[in-house]
Amino acid sequence: MSQQQVTLKRALGFWQAYATAVGLVVAGTTMVSLGYSMGLVGPAFIVSAGIALLISIAISFSYAELASMMPGAGMIGEYTVHAMGRFMAVFAVLGGYIVLVSAAGAMESIVAGFSAKEMFSGIQPFAFAVFLLVLFLVVNLLGVEVFGRIQLVLTLAMMITTSVMGIMGLLQIGTVAAPQAPAFNPAGWSQVGQALALGMWLYIGIEYVCPMSEEVIQPEKNIPRAMILGLITIFIADMLFGEAIVRYVGLEKLVSSEVPQLVGAKAMLGTVGLYWMGFVTILASASSIDSHLAAIPRMLYGLARDGMLPRVFAWLHPRFRTPWAGIFVVFVCLFIPLLFKIDITVISTLILAACITWLFSYIIAQLDVIILRKKYPTMKRPFKTPIYPIPQIVGIVASVYMIVTIHPDPDMKRKIYLLAGAFTLAVVLYAVLWIKLKMKESLFEPQPLKDHMAQNLEGPSGSSMGV
Template sequence: MKADQSESGALKRILGLRSLFAIAVGVVVAQVVFISILQGVGLGGSHFFVALLIAFILTLCYVFTFSELALMLPRAGSISAYTEVAIGHMPAIVATIAGYLAPAIFALSAELFLLEAVLNSLFPESFTQLGWLIIIVLMLLNILGVDFFAKVQNLLAYLMIVSLLVIGIAGLSQSEPQGGSIISILEGLKDLDFDVLSLTMLALWSFFGLEFVCPMIEETKNPSKNIPRSMLLAAVVLLIVYALVALAGYLTVSQAALSESEIPHTVLVAALFGKSGKIVLAILAITATCSTINTVLATIPRMLYGMAHNGQLPAVFTKLHLKTKTPWVAIVFVASLIMIPTILLSGQDDIILTLVISAATIWLVAYVISHINLIVLRKRYPNYQRPFKSPWYPFPQILGIIGMVYMILNNSPSPEMTLQVYMNAGLMTLVATIYAAIWVKFKMKKGWFEPEPIEKALKN
């Protein structure tokens, strides 16, 4: 163990608030989010803006939870570190592998398929191997150092925010809008009913992944302030930005055109910018995909690195690059896993939505587990030092659990897709559970639901 530790060294603390904000929005500014936002507007009209607000409230619930957990247990393993102390090693492993690694594979495969579909519609057969190139380049940049990652991510994230603001403002300034009007939004709210909850899953995609700053906590400067601030700031900014994009779509394009298109952001950009929209859309698509993949290649490997230090994965995942101090084995492993579905499912663009909803469903389970972790740890360690405490505890956690469970049970537009989604999610969870059960019992020689004492967990 001593030899491994001296070889691996330690992660470098260089990330400030600006970089953490870029990480927090990194997963969220994805093309699949543009689709969910604009299709939500097409399906729900003015009601979707209420769904967006509900999704924002559920987001604040998990932001409060992750902020407290991350600063109470400031480890790169993130949810695995919290769960092993709350409810044991087996659920900790399942929560990370099934709740984060598997969704990353599903979601990024969908994102790459979507990028290919958009670029092929704009420039047929011109970017056939772009997905592979993006993964390889970003993998190498992440290995080169967290400072390289931060610079690339800052550029991508802030460029995306500016681009979305431009689209939103352009939509508001249309002289002859072809969609609805501000007055029709207000009138539509008079008919609001519980059907708005069916739109919330689409809206919730706009806020998934803000907690991806937590695995970077060992590389964060002043984490007690910057971790909560980055997630809260990202949540507020994204609410404003995506509300503007949704409003631009509502005012500029008919609801039918948005709901019937598989890639509605192409419809909106074409309506706003005409022929020049091709270049705008290509830049938007490439930047969004790169931002999402870059964030995942930085954060998920840190989760695996933390799990390996806790004995939940093979020790090879603890290895850091001798010069750059990045978890290079984990980075290469995650990049390789992302490539597999893009090879096996190449050309099957019709499965994009199924992949996205499958990823979302498993991700929601991880959020439920995080809320349970906080409730358990509050009872087990009531006097433990907490640099951040969730406001209004336990109401955000209870609301978060109820909301996320509802979304899991109402996650797709058709019974056939629901069955496929549950099969995908169930298969990933089953594989993770089998691995966890065998590893914890025979390798770690611990009980499946035996919590790790918090003092011991922090020393690992």
């Protein structure tokens, strides 16, 4: 089968799409962040998380509309090339996603390794982290159907067990200590407002299902539903568990611990809780690694298909129909940080710096919707943002707010901005040199949408995209 005949395969239904959307969001680092945030703010963190949920739903509307217009694997790159040109498309993908994987993605496997060591002292965290990376490398090389089945099991196991553990704590079922009654808002409402960025971290990455749109059956329906249901169920599961643990362990202990979710689970349910939450954390990290290796290679595939990355990234394996080059590159990005001894402060700084470039990508997506609405007002949009353009405005303002308030400490904020600036400079240099010298194209001239659709969409939803 020639490469002209090899296309991505439509094999993912609604639940697999849901699992992909939730899989990255409910990560090992998210579980750590949830425990830390509950300790920092107290039970009132549910307000921060609730506001962040509404903002995330508003942002997801934009991704859902864009994905329904252009159900292509390139996702943000594919949307942006038609709205703002090639330079912004490359920046949105590389700055928003490759930077995050390179700077922070390996933290997921590290968190899983340390959780495994907490449960079984003989396990080496590095070896366990490498095992997870290699396992999901193979899973993603072998095809989207294998990915979909495994991701669904991981995601449902995480969501159900986290919710059940929270319910047990709240209802005092199987608990080993009497619950306390902490003040609802001990740090004051200003702290609730400042914790908005922490609340957003619970949901960031929900759009990871969009690059899978060429492999999702009826993407115009299943992708919006998967993202919105995913956000709501994440909020429910996280808040059940978070509101439970603050009744069994002091807030200051949650803030100071490197594994607050394990501390809370052990205080609530004893040794059973420790092993249970350790298992959930490993599942969460595994799910996140799986999502990184599935979604980002599809974005690179989309850019390469349009000539904005080396052509090798557009090559699909003839049998498995997966973008092997992109999968291997993401694997390397996830693996390299494991070779260095980095403390928690450096890791946190890298994560926050990468979050800034990710938030820029979110802003670009909101602008894409506004620009394309004006340029192509009559184009078919199977999913349209309700009460447009209010969700886009909310998404842009909220993203800018979180960039400005990324960290309360001025020195740390300066370091974060410097790192984010370095990441941005590297991406900008690549984009300018590749587009001007290799492609010999304009940086900011949008590509006509109708030409691109004719080139890349093989047929109607669910038909000729797959064999």
